[in-house]
Amino acid sequence: MPSLMNKDPMQTHQTLHKFQFSGVELDKLGASGYTIVTIVQDTSTSVTDFKDDMEKTLKQILEACARTKASQGRPGIIIARTVKGKGVSFMEGDFNWHAKPPTDEDCRLALKELENGEMGS
Secondary structure, eight states: OOOOOOSSHHHHHHHHHTOOOOHHHHHHHHHTTOEEEEEEOOTTOOGGGHHHHHHHHHHHHHHHHHHHHHSTTSOEEEEEEOOTTTTOTTTTTOGGGGTSOOOHHHHHHHHHHHHHTOTTO
């Protein structure tokens, strides 16, 4: 496991961004003093429940931020286990959209799908 105890926060962030965590690795980080919060998106919800799902996920994110901020002097890690592009037929599950900004047309189509509550309409 690469060293995560860097003095430079950006170097630590870059290391973590490239790192896949297993339960054992998370236990080691916790034992090293990290505050670890995991957010898990409910993947069983239908597209029509998208707004409720996003509200729950946003609430989890805000709670996770509060927990890591409250652990004064300790580094915090928030791991979000979500479905990239949830609810949009041409984005859902496609990792390429994680780092690729959508075009204006992509946004229009995605919003139309989300508003209609149907993928690929």
